[in-house]
Amino acid sequence: MRIGELAQRAGTSTRSLRYYEAQGLLQARRAANGHREYDESDLRLVQEIRSLLEIGFALEETRPFVECLRAGNSSGDACPASIEVYRRKLAELNAGIARLSEIRDRLAAQLETVSEEPCSR
Template identity: 95%
Template structure:
């Protein structure tokens, strides 16, 4: 299939596909006429990339998943490198959630303090 069809089937743009190609995530095969050619395996790679991007992964973080698929695995998250990315991403999320919880607690405490001090203003 050509780049436009791959983009349509994967739900992305041709520009994104070219970028994935430039980053080495998508193979760059050319037909005799110079047009890019893709197959169902390439569609699966792009779907994996898009799926991971949608849940907050950076493009570079998708590389182990793509490599796992290219190695012939049915899923991109069965290889040790992919699992390690999951672990690292989960740790980042947990740290972010902990930080946001701290901020929420501090704001709630501040609001409570302000509410207790609040007196009607007289003018």
């Protein structure tokens, strides 16, 4: 399939696909006329990348998942490097949630100390 069809089937843009290629995440084959050619395995790679990006992963964090698929695994998270990325991301999220909870608690405490009387000028 050509780049436009891959983009359409993967729900992304040709520009994104070219960017993934420039980053070494996607490897296009070239037809005799110079056009990029892709197959179903490339579609699977792009779907994996898009899925991870949608849940907050940075593009570089998708690399172990892509490499895992390229190695012939049926899932991008079947490899130890991918699992380690999951662990790091989960730790980041837990730290962020803890920080937000702390801020929420401080704001709630501050709000309790504020009087309900209207402000006089």
